[in-house]
Amino acid sequence: MATMADVARSAGVSVATVSHVLNDTRPVLPHTRQAVLDAIDLLGYTPNTLARSLVTSRTRSIGLAVSAISNPYFTEILQGVEAAALEQGYSLLIADPHDDPEHERKVVQLLHERRVDGMIVAPSADPRELVAYLGRHEVPAVFLDRLIGTPADGAPADGTAEDATAADGAPADATPRYDQVCAESAEPTARLVAHLAELGHRRIGLVAGLPGLSTTRERIAGYRRGLAGSGLPYQERLVAHGDSECAGAERATAELLSLPAPPTALVTANNAMTIGALRALRDRGLSVPGDLALCCFDDFAWADLFSPRLTAVAQPSKEIGAQAVRILLERLASPGRPARTLRLPCTFVHRTSCGCPEPPAQSEKGTAP
Known part of the structure; x- marks a missing residue:
């Protein structure tokens, strides 16, 4: 070996230079770096990651805690996370918190x-133990998809920092500031509602996600914004929580249909709940869009194969994952920069x-403000 x-x-350099190339501990001239990399490739050298971590105090590994098993959106x-991490030479340790606050804290501790x-x-939905653990141990972290300390109606899409507003149920001044990355939610949902209103619907229901997220x-x-922009009143009875999962959406849709x-139209707030809503409609012998129009938040691989084909908001899921990795690595490089x-x-x-x-095949861009 x-x-x-x-x-x-083989590269005609010192062992120290090879170490600097492998560990990025000191600048190395480009031609020297390339000579080392060529020698590594020629000899099939495999770095000892354990030894490297002792030198650099880094393991070049990232912990990922998402409910990927129970929520296909996170897949x-x-x-995106895996591809971006691999590109930067980082390995990935994955844990599924199952959307349970207590289990979430345990898996984060395990990764740490x-x-x-x-x-x-x-x-x-209740990240207080998570935030407390990360803060107590000063763990660099990026939150993705579900945010903490953000306004309920969304925020500017300019990537700037924003003040915590206790939208997650915690006092704003008690919420540590962390980097966060997600897709727009409010404006795209408003767009779905406005589209259904433009088609003449006056009773538009929403199958909403898990309370607290x-x-x-x-x-x-966004649903309320879409109604207001279309001159329609908000009716609380037309909103039912499907708890971000399929079975819950079945129950929620059945409740709405029993009113x-x-x-006459329905917006579902994620892909799992779209499946649940369709099951509830099928059980009642109702067709889409003949008996009830349907738009969904989250496009997914088989949405184009349904009959009818599903009108949807598509999130840049892989890019969200990739950006989370980039932002985390920026945080590791500059710990003191603003979140x-x-x-x-x-x-x-x-x-x-x-x-x-049936519309033209090309998707329409620009739902974000």
Whole structure:
């Protein structure tokens, strides 16, 4: 097995230079760096990551805590995180918090004990223990998708930092500031509601997500904004919580359909709840869009295969994951810089479940403000 000394001899440099190239501990001239990399490739040298971590106090590993098993949306985010981490030479340790606050704190502690350099976390609806643990141990972290300390109706898409406003139920001055990255939620939801209103619907229902999540608050705010912009009143009975999962959305949709004046159109607030809503409609023998128009937040791989094809808001899931890695690495490089929240624009994908005829194949951009 090739050693670092073998690499140094092959490249005509010192062992210390090889170490600097591998660990990025000191600048190395480009041609010297390339000679070392060529020697590593030629000899098939595999660095000892444990030894490297002793030298650099870094493991070049990132902890990722998302409910990827129970929520297929996070699978695409995971792909973005993995690709970006691998590109930067970082390994990934993954844990599923199951959207449970107590389990969330345990898995974050487990990742921390594995000496990850930093963490990327999709917080639960009650992230107080999570935030307390990260703050107590000064763990570099980026929150993705679900945000902490953000306004309920969304924030500017310019990537600037914003003041905590206790939207997560905690006092603003008690919420540590962390980097955060997500997609726009409020304005794209308003766009779905406005589109259904333009088609003549006056009773538009919402199957909302798990109470306490920032995405739930922002999509409800967007729903209300869309109604107001279309001259329609907000009716609380037309909002039912599907708790961000399929079975909950079945129950919520059944509740809405049982109203004396049920909705004629429905917006579902994530992909799992879209499936639940469709099951509830099927069980009642109702068709989309014949009996009820449907628009959904979250496009997904098979949405184009449904009959009718689903009109949806598509989130840049892989880019959210990739940006979370980039922001975390920036934090590791500059621990003292101000925290920031980055919001990425979504795409309105116009298909036929809303009741429109088959549109042109090209998606329409620009739902973000």
